[in-house]
Amino acid sequence: MNLLLHSATHSQLEQFIAQPSHALMLKGDIGAGKKHTAQWVTKELLNLQSIEKVQSHQYVRLISPEKSVVSIAQVRDVKQFMSLKTTGKTRLRRVVCIFDAHLMTVEAQNALLKILEEPPDDSVIVLTVNDDRSLKETIYSRVQKITVLPVSLKDSADYFEGFSSSEVDKFHALSTGYVGLMSNLLTKKTDHPMIEAINTAKKIVTSTTYERLLVVDALSKNKQELEHVLFAIKRIASVGMRNASLQSNELAANKWRSILSSTLQTEANLRSNPNSKLALTNLFLQM
Numbered sequence: 001m002n003l004l005l006h007s008a009t010h011s012q013l014e015q016f017i018a019q020p021s022h023a024l025m026l027k028g029d030i031g032a033g034k035k036h037t038a039q040w041v042t043k044e045l046l047n048l049q050s051i052e053k054v055q056s057h058q059y060v061r062l063i064s065p066e067k068s069v070v071s072i073a074q075v076r077d078v079k080q081f082m083s084l085k086t087t088g089k090t091r092l093r094r095v096v097c098i099f100d101a102h103l104m105t106v107e108a109q110n111a112l113l114k115i116l117e118e119p120p121d122d123s124v125i126v127l128t129v130n131d132d133r134s135l136k137e138t139i140y141s142r143v144q145k146i147t148v149l150p151v152s153l154k155d156s157a158d159y160f161e162g163f164s165s166s167e168v169d170k171f172h173a174l175s176t177g178y179v180g181l182m183s184n185l186l187t188k189k190t191d192h193p194m195i196e197a198i199n200t201a202k203k204i205v206t207s208t209t210y211e212r213l214l215v216v217d218a219l220s221k222n223k224q225e226l227e228h229v230l231f232a233i234k235r236i237a238s239v240g241m242r243n244a245s246l247q248s249n250e251l252a253a254n255k256w257r258s259i260l261s262s263t264l265q266t267e268a269n270l271r272s273n274p275n276s277k278l279a280l281t282n283l284f285l286q287m
Contacts, residue, residue, distance in 0.1 A: 003040050004033075004159040004179050006149035013037070013146060017044045020092060021144045022119035025101075025127045028148035030231045031181025031194045034128035035099050037148055042095045045124055059086055059094040065103045068224040072107040078125075079115055086122050094123040101127035102134040103224060109136050116142040130227065133271065150177030160186055173239050174198075193228055201232035205259065205287065212284040220277040233263045262286045 005013070016024055024041065026034045039054045039062075046057065054060055061081050063074050078096050086093040098104075104112065116139065119125070127143060129135065151159075153172050156179075160168050163186050175182035184192040204212055219226055240256035266283040270276060 003037065004151055004155065004183075005037070006151050006155075009037075009146060009149050013041060016144060016146065017041065020045060020124055022123070023116055023125040023127070023143040025129060025140070025143040025145045026148055027129055027145060029150075029176075029178060030130055030228060031175055031178040031184075032148040032150070033178065033180030033183070034148050035097075036180060038097045038099065038126045038128050041126060042097060045092050045095055047090070061096045063096065063098045065100050065224065068103060068222055070098060070101060070104040070108050072105060072111050075104070075108045075111040075115075079111065082115060082120055082123055092122060092124060094120070095126060096123065097126045097128070099128050100130065100224070102129040102131050104135070106136075109139060113138055113142070148179075150175075151179055152177065156182060173242060174235055176235065176238070193224075194232065197225070197228035197232040198236070200229050201236050204229070204284070205233060205236060209285060209287070212287065213281065216277060216280050216284060220280050223276070226276055226280070230263055230267055234260055237263065259287055 026038055026041075028034050036051070039051045042048075042054045042060060043051050046054075046060070048054060048057065055062065061078060063070065063078060066074070075098075078098070082094065082096065098112075113136065115125070125143075153169065156172050156177065157165060157168050160183075167186060171182050171185040175185060181192070181194050183189075184195055185198075189195065204215070219229060237256045237260035241253050241260065244250075244253035244256060262283055266279050269279045269282075273279070
């Protein structure tokens with residue numbers, strides 16, 4: 001297996017692949033590598049030679065958010081796709097992956113529920129979610145759930161053997177061991193949304209209050225980008241605390257601890273009150 005996974009996650013996935021149910025939900029924080037893992041599961045279920053084959057397979061449909069939402073039109077397309085007959089002798093012949101399924105609109109969730117209630121026997125649906133609390137409980141109850149856990153520094157060092165130990169240590173700390181983010185940081189890929197979010201977060205934490213407030217309006221209008229930036233701020237603050245502690249810099253450690261605490265509170269506030277502009281303004285004033 002050419003995929004870095006926590007042993008517990010790997011074991012649960014192997015069990016699912018051996019005896020798959022009609023739907024799987026891959027849970028995990030941003031940057032955990034859920035999308036890549038979903039495609040690996042698809043490869044294994046359909047017995048394909050590589051993940052690249054997944055993206056061009058006639059009986060695979062990969063759905064990603066458009067303008068920060070998974071729409072009802074996209075789920076209707078899934079329904080149409082799954083109504084088509086498949087050919088072949090294996091029991092499982094078709095897989096649909098819906099990435100960032102927590103961004104489904106209420107209408108899209110209702111449409112997906114109808115599919116989950118009467119799924120085709122030859123098909124599996126794989127959902128990836130950052131926060132399953134955004135979904136209807138009826139969806140949550142109809143899928144098998146596996147958490148994509150972060151990996152250890154040792155496993156990361158063994159897997160990314162072509163990189164220096166200092167690089168692996170640095171980016172393992174920044175990603176908290178989440179493989180997707182760590183891999184993109186190490187290989188310096190700039191097309192991953194979290195890379196842009198980390199760069200944005202770095203600018204935010206080093207800017208003046210006035211400069212931070214200038215970006216509130218635009219950032220608060222994009223739910224997915226906001227989620228990514230808040231996650232990035234938490235990671236930067238955690239690494240800042242770690243480095244300050246190693247240097248016995250109590251003042252800096254307290255500063256980063258305050259930023260982390262305020263960001264966590266902002267995320268909690270957003271779950272109970274979706275006024276993202278107000279929540280973000282309060283956070284930036286506290287930094």
